[in-house]
Amino acid sequence: MTTDAATVTSPDRITWAMSELFSHTGGPALIGATTGSSRVTLTWEDRQQADFTLSWLRDHCPCTECRHTTTRERLYIPLELPEAAPAAHLEDGNLVLTWADDHVSPFDAGWLRQRQAGQPTGDAVPARRPWAEDFAPARVAHADFVQDAAGERQWLTALLRDGLVLLEDGPLADEEVSRLAERIGPLRATNFGARFDVRSKPNPNNAAYTAIGLPLHTDLPNWRQPPDIQLLYCLENGAEGGESTFTDGFAAAEALRERSPEAFRLLSETPIDFRFQDDTQDIAWRAPILTLDHDGQLLEVRFNNWIRDSLRLPLDQADAWYRAYIEFWHLVHDPSMRLEFSLQPGEMIAFDNRRVLHGRNAFNPNSGRRHLQGTYLDLDLLESRLRVLARST
Amino acid sequence: MTTDAATVTSPDRITWAMSELFSHTGGPALIGATTGSSRVTLTWEDRQQADFTLSWLRDHCPCTECRHTTTRERLYIPLELPEAAPAAHLEDGNLVLTWADDHVSPFDAGWLRQRQAGQPTGDAVPARRPWAEDFAPARVAHADFVQDAAGERQWLTALLRDGLVLLEDGPLADEEVSRLAERIGPLRATNFGARFDVRSKPNPNNAAYTAIGLPLHTDLPNWRQPPDIQLLYCLENGAEGGESTFTDGFAAAEALRERSPEAFRLLSETPIDFRFQDDTQDIAWRAPILTLDHDGQLLEVRFNNWIRDSLRLPLDQADAWYRAYIEFWHLVHDPSMRLEFSLQPGEMIAFDNRRVLHGRNAFNPNSGRRHLQGTYLDLDLLESRLRVLARST
Structure with a gap:
């Protein structure tokens, strides 16, 4: 396990690299994290709340053991679901989970915010638009x-x-x-x-x-x-x-x-x-x-x-x-x-x-x-x- | 329209080129063709029978107007279904249909035999075979x-x-x-x-x-x-x-x-x-x-x-x-x-x-x-x- 997640500086606060090349920084900090038997409930400073399952959080751990530092690819293999709730605490507005086996998973608040269940992921690729009768090509x-x-x-x-x-x-x-x-x-x-x-x-x-x-x-x-x-x-x-x-x-x-x-x-x-x-x-x-x-x-x-x-x-x-x-x-x-x-x-x-x-x-x-x-x-x-x-x- | 379909020689009888590069020659000749309002019933010399719809037969006409002679591609576009039954006759064991508009469609008996509804098409590509426990690669x-x-x-x-x-x-x-x-x-x-x-x-x-x-x-x-x-x-x-x-x-x-x-x-x-x-x-x-x-x-x-x-x-x-x-x-x-x-x-x-x-x-x-x-x-x-x-x- 590791706790030394790489960090990047944003204008607002220190945010944590999540093995992503697209932006997840900025946005509200976390102010609350409550762990249950199968979920963690997070609260951001604008009072928005979202649940994440333990299975999902363990699978998405961005630490250097779970993600390759240069290829950015996932090394962690989900061979079983987490059986016990992790301990949760906040550091600088971000989430840190400590699992039953002492593995530590640090998550950036903005990255989690982008990934609430049911939310679409932002993408530069535009949606397809059917041609109207007066369509003329760009x-x-x-x-x-x-x-x-x-x-x-x-x-x-x-x-x-x-x-x-x-x-x-x-x-x-x-x-x-x-x-x-x-x-x-x-x-x-x-x-x-x-x-x-x-x-x-x-x-x-x-x-x-x-x-x-x-x-x-x-x-x-x-x-x-x-x-x-x-x-x-x-x-x-x-x-x-x-x-x-x-x-x-x-x-x-x-x-x-x-x-x-x-x-x-x-x-x-x-x-x-x-x-x-x-x-x-x-x-x-x-x-x-x-x-x-x-x-x-x-x-x-x-x-x-x-x-x-x-x-x-x-x-x-x-x-x-x-x-x-x-x-x-x-x-x-x-x-x-x-x-x-x-x-x-x-x-x-x-x-x-x-x-x-x-x-x-x-x-x-x-x-x-x-x-x-x-x-x-x-x-x-x-x-x-x-x-x-x-x-x- | 055209009646001069190209012909190729097979050991058994003259057969007609069908714009195909895979074999359809040989096999039994036709001995009967009965036209109905929406189908043609064919009988081969081994007494096997098969029905073809008029729509299918018109679409598959291999004449030089309906198929490009060098690209072999279909030129005929099925913009409507045939409304009247064609006249059918046999020539040298093959089928010739004359449609209401005088268009003539010559079909090779062996080619039709390969294309009976519900018949699989022969293919050199083998079926996939799942690996057994003792599988060893060729x-x-x-x-x-x-x-x-x-x-x-x-x-x-x-x-x-x-x-x-x-x-x-x-x-x-x-x-x-x-x-x-x-x-x-x-x-x-x-x-x-x-x-x-x-x-x-x-x-x-x-x-x-x-x-x-x-x-x-x-x-x-x-x-x-x-x-x-x-x-x-x-x-x-x-x-x-x-x-x-x-x-x-x-x-x-x-x-x-x-x-x-x-x-x-x-x-x-x-x-x-x-x-x-x-x-x-x-x-x-x-x-x-x-x-x-x-x-x-x-x-x-x-x-x-x-x-x-x-x-x-x-x-x-x-x-x-x-x-x-x-x-x-x-x-x-x-x-x-x-x-x-x-x-x-x-x-x-x-x-x-x-x-x-x-x-x-x-x-x-x-x-x-x-x-x-x-x-x-x-x-x-x-x-x-x-x-x-x-x-x-």
């Missing part, structure tokens, strides 16, 4: 993104909130998309490479590499873990047609839930097959079109008519599933909820591939050149980047 | 893996079936792990890089980079999409201790489901927080320890005591959750279900990080050198590789 200048933490935060915040953001006034430079992506994290490589070129090609293995129109879709739903964030950087767009289209798949799904609960249920509970095959790959996965979390909130949309594989359903469920699919198709393509615009050379669109559907109008490859460069990133690392940038403010 | 020689498709198939099959496989007798060459991985697919890069070195380091940001013992865990449960497959290649292992440990997390979870259904329910329905922080990253995700699919089958285990973040649960649920966690902890570490062995230089262990937990005993960094190199791969691409290798047999 625009951030390339120069602001690369030169200024505030510009990068603006770009990240819009992308995480809206699922889509435009970067503008960038250079017409090969691989600029990779350089921008690597500021955030490593490229997420797929069977189409770490970085791909979207233009009309001979012998395409993918509809994106033709000149045909692409109805709205998500990429790679045939992967068990499809890439999260797609970046598409426009280098040339001189062909007739080829406008980009986007819609908020979560908003479309919520509209379906509202209008046709049974269709929503079918699309969220019926796994279907997706499969991509070419000479060197055969990538297949089975999942519903809509994936929900335990609370019924949307986690993911998988929607890609090209690589829907043979539908394997009991015969008497097929027509109902198709009707639900058709209804969702029409909601997804509802013009009032759809963005359509021509990407300009030097612009980059970034979007959440597991939320926002993307497509494009057909273009005439003989009328001019159209060339986008694309890559994928992990959403985890965008959120991480935003949290780290928020530390310094 | 071993494949490095030379067989790199020189022989059969060796590579053996390695892939064991890894996908058991979640773990050993490669042996490899060279003591820096980056060999990356060369082996790239035979399958691109490296899955994380905040620890595309390729990482596991050895004792000064100022570690992760317990793996110390010499301490590591209880069984999965990597990166703080990512919404943790890496699937981990490869660890042993270059040196001369330190005292440092034995590798593994257990089948799915088998442990099934043992929990059998023994304590309520504990299993708590761990599969209670999302908890995982979080990793260092100077440049703050990666956090909220998910249950056990993730199930719609049928209650295990999809993923997230188990990592170091980066469990503060537990956010209603006060009256905390003790029950900790009891369930402790019970699972003991099942996971049950010596009768755990592998323990020293990786030898030139050996590489590969395992499914979302199924199999890994750990190591403490080692004495002053007694000798221990150096592993690791990377991650996407399971999708291992399965794909196995399917492609299976095409040629």
Whole structure:
């Protein structure tokens, strides 16, 4: 055991390091701690009270035996629940518990305050906001993104909130998309490479590499873990047609839930097959079109008519599933909820591939050149980047 | 519309290409097709019968208008269900439907046979097999893996079936792990890089980079999409201790489901927080320890005591959750279900990080050198590789 918890100085009072890199200092001091057989009741100087279980407090001990001092990781393993109440006393407005085995656990008052049961944890990552009918994507200048933490935060915040953001006034430079992506994290490589070129090609293995129109879709739903964030950087767009289209798949799904609960249920509970095959790959996965979390909130949309594989359903469920699919198709393509615009050379669109559907109008490859460069990133690392940038403010 | 479906020759009869790269040829010819208002009833020459809905048949038309001839992707979009029954006739034992709008859909008899409702689709990917008490990992020689498709198939099959496989007798060459991985697919890069070195380091940001013992865990449960497959290649292992440990997390979870259904329910329905922080990253995700699919089958285990973040649960649920966690902890570490062995230089262990937990005993960094190199791969691409290798047999 140890009592020499590292301390940091705050303007108000000495506070104790809790193996956290985000702020928990400041705020009211503790003025009371009462231990019971399974809980400790704490009172802060503003008279607010909160209970913590003994199991929780023992598990969260921040001492140097229970937390690694450099990795900050938990070393303590909760192999049993505390059987006896600890002795509690306050030191400088913070809590010190002494357990039956003489282990001492020092807790910062502000850190405990942040962790009252039922309280949300503050997070720099914004909540998702569904697109309204007049939604227009936020625009951030390339120069602001690369030169200024505030510009990068603006770009990240819009992308995480809206699922889509435009970067503008960038250079017409090969691989600029990779350089921008690597500021955030490593490229997420797929069977189409770490970085791909979207233009009309001979012998395409993918509809994106033709000149045909692409109805709205998500990429790679045939992967068990499809890439999260797609970046598409426009280098040339001189062909007739080829406008980009986007819609908020979560908003479309919520509209379906509202209008046709049974269709929503079918699309969220019926796994279907997706499969991509070419000479060197055969990538297949089975999942519903809509994936929900335990609370019924949307986690993911998988929607890609090209690589829907043979539908394997009991015969008497097929027509109902198709009707639900058709209804969702029409909601997804509802013009009032759809963005359509021509990407300009030097612009980059970034979007959440597991939320926002993307497509494009057909273009005439003989009328001019159209060339986008694309890559994928992990959403985890965008959120991480935003949290780290928020530390310094 | 088109009637000139591409044809391929089989030993038995002419069969029709169905935009598939896996085999559907051979097998009995069709001898009857009866159309009803919503279904077509087919009879093969062995008298087996199956029904297909009109909606399904129209959606799966393989003609060159409905399927792209080079990408093989579906171009047809099911915007409405067929209202009238098509005319059906047989050609050379295969089915030809002519719809009310004169569109013609040619279907191969063997392809339809594979797709009867309720039939599983054949797949080269083996079913997962839980470890028995006497489980020992399959071993494949490095030379067989790199020189022989059969060796590579053996390695892939064991890894996908058991979640773990050993490669042996490899060279003591820096980056060999990356060369082996790239035979399958691109490296899955994380905040620890595309390729990482596991050895004792000064100022570690992760317990793996110390010499301490590591209880069984999965990597990166703080990512919404943790890496699937981990490869660890042993270059040196001369330190005292440092034995590798593994257990089948799915088998442990099934043992929990059998023994304590309520504990299993708590761990599969209670999302908890995982979080990793260092100077440049703050990666956090909220998910249950056990993730199930719609049928209650295990999809993923997230188990990592170091980066469990503060537990956010209603006060009256905390003790029950900790009891369930402790019970699972003991099942996971049950010596009768755990592998323990020293990786030898030139050996590489590969395992499914979302199924199999890994750990190591403490080692004495002053007694000798221990150096592993690791990377991650996407399971999708291992399965794909196995399917492609299976095409040629």
